[in-house]
Amino acid sequence: MQAEVEQFARGTSPLHAWDARWKVVSLAVLMLVLASLDSLSVATLGAAGALAVLACGRLPLRFLARRLIAAQVFLLPCLLVLPLTFTGAPLWIGGVRLSGEGLRVASLFYLRALALVAVAMALVYSTPMTSLLRALQELRLPRILVALALLTHRYLSTLAGEFTRMRWALAARGFSPRPRPAAWRPLANVVGVALVRSLERTERLQHATRSRGYTGRLRSLQPFPGGPANWLKSAACLGAALGLWFLDRGPGT
Amino acid sequence: MHLSDGILPVPVLAAGFVVAGALAAWGAAAWRDEETPRVAVFTAAFFAASLLHFKVPPTSVHLLFHGLLGVVLGRRALVALPVGLALQAALLGHGGLSTLGVNASVFGLAALAAHHAFRALTGTGRVTPFAAGALAAALGVALSAVAVMGLLWSVGEGFRLVAQYALIAHLPILGVEAVVTGFTVEFLRRVRPALLAGGCP
Numbered sequence: 368m369q370a371e372v373e374q375f376a377r378g379t380s381p382l383h384a385w386d387a388r389w390k391v392v393s394l395a396v397l398m399l400v401l402a403s404l405d406s407l408s409v410a411t412l413g414a415a416g417a418l419a420v421l422a423c424g425r426l427p428l429r430f431l432a433r434r435l436i437a438a439q440v441f442l443l444p445c446l447l448v449l450p451l452t453f454t455g456a457p458l459w460i461g462g463v464r465l466s467g468e469g470l471r472v473a474s475l476f477y478l479r480a481l482a483l484v485a486v487a488m489a490l491v492y493s494t495p496m497t498s499l500l501r502a503l504q505e506l507r508l509p510r511i512l513v514a515l516a517l518l519t520h521r522y523l524s525t526l527a528g529e530f531t532r533m534r535w536a537l538a539a540r541g542f543s544p545r546p547r548p549a550a551w552r553p554l555a556n557v558v559g560v561a562l563v564r565s566l567e568r569t570e571r572l573q574h575a576t577r578s579r580g581y582t583g584r585l586r587s588l589q590p591f592p593g594g595p596a597n598w599l600k601s602a603a604c605l606g607a608a609l610g611l612w613f614l615d616r617g618p619g620t
Numbered sequence: 621m622h623l624s625d626g627i628l629p630v631p632v633l634a635a636g637f638v639v640a641g642a643l644a645a646w647g648a649a650a651w652r653d654e655e656t657p658r659v660a661v662f663t664a665a666f667f668a669a670s671l672l673h674f675k676v677p678p679t680s681v682h683l684l685f686h687g688l689l690g691v692v693l694g695r696r697a698l699v700a701l702p703v704g705l706a707l708q709a710a711l712l713g714h715g716g717l718s719t720l721g722v723n724a725s726v727f728g729l730a731a732l733a734a735h736h737a738f739r740a741l742t743g744t745g746r747v748t749p750f751a752a753g754a755l756a757a758a759l760g761v762a763l764s765a766v767a768v769m770g771l772l773w774s775v776g777e778g779f780r781l782v783a784q785y786a787l788i789a790h791l792p793i794l795g796v797e798a799v800v801t802g803f804t805v806e807f808l809r810r811v812r813p814a815l816l817a818g819g820c821p
Contacts, residue, residue, distance in 0.1 A: 438713040518660035556807055559803075
């Protein structure tokens with residue numbers, strides 16, 4: 368799963384070439400505006416814009432579609448009941464009483480969620496984890512959070528490796544992973560063993576990295592890409608965010 | 621259950637970030653660099669728990685493990701949870717980056733409650749580690765379920781049904797999570813009792 372995320376993080380698209388620090392700040396502002404949209408038409412525009420940003424990353428379409436659908440699975444059940452549960456002017460469609468207001472709110476929430484997920488994906492899938500964390504470090508995110516995120520990301524594979532080894536050990540002893548009460552204790556012991564073994568490994572890892580001069584600060588020999596293109600992309604992104612914000616406030620209010 | 625993008629209004633999202641930031645700052649007080657690997661392993665476990673799905677028609681739910689984090693890490697769970705949730709949102713699309721603050725606050729406060737419940741229960745000396753861990757985890761899940769329901773309820777009248785469903789969907793998680801956490805705590809008590817000494821008050 369990590370491999371999947373990092374797989375496309377080293378492309379050459381305009382999104383990949385954007386300085387991670389500028390990218391984080393610009394897209395965060397865009398997300399803030401997208402989350403605040405209240406008008407249905409502006410939210411549609413925002414979602415289209417967010418998908419356009421994502422398209423700039425030139426990531427494989429099938430991969431993007433799968434992630435976008437996965438993100439909606441949690442949201443759709445909630446939104447489908449809204450037109451039924453809202454009160455307000457009734458709207459009869461095919462013999463079912465729907466609420467116009469509920470339909471509007473559900474569409475608005477759906478568009479907002481789509482836009483936010485698209486922008487988050489554009490950020491995460493076009494930036495290698497180390498560049499992203501280094502950018503956050505330069506943006507003064509507390510050192511502990513950066514170090515913890517880096518180590519957690521690193522230990523995911525350690526933990527996954529321990530789990531896989533334990534599953535093989537269980538299978539070799541004729542254990543079937545069917546969920547039933549008698550299986551709970553061995554499964555919980557697997558969790559415990561994986562945790563304890565990972566802890567022992569990470570302690571050794573910690574000694575090794577510290578003895579090689581690691582102080583919890585990320586360093587890299589690769590500078591962030593400079594140049595006017597960064598400014599232009601950020602200006603375009605912030606301009607779009609500002610435009611959406613003004614459109615949403617509207618001339619009337 | 622993680623709150624998704626797009627539902628909550630911006631003031632609530634902003635308040636979530638402020639509360640989560642304050643909690644994390646308090647949780648990180650007097651941090652020693654030697655602690656980072658231990659906290660990171662449990663953060664990774666928290667991340668991985670959300671991959672363990674089981675079906676509750678019409679949706680599927682997954683383990684949360686914030687109770688276990690509270691029991692083992694104590695106050696440090698307030699730093700571990702935002703990091704774990706950020707990674708879940710970024711790598712898996714669970715929850716969302718905009719709801720990171722709200723989710724971190726909800727889980728953080730529930731984890732803290734689980735921690736104190738566990739300490740109080742083991743302090744009496746009459747409760748087995750299994751029961752103490754299970755009850756603490758159940759409390760953690762129940763508290764976060766109520767908080768999620770309250771937040772959804774506050775969005776508007778149309779969300780009442782969704783909010784009630786969110787509460788009911790937590791019940792199976794509560795059961796499984798309590799049992800798994802109970803066994804895990806029992807195991808850690810036998811193998812690495814120092815881990816459960818509280819980490820940090």
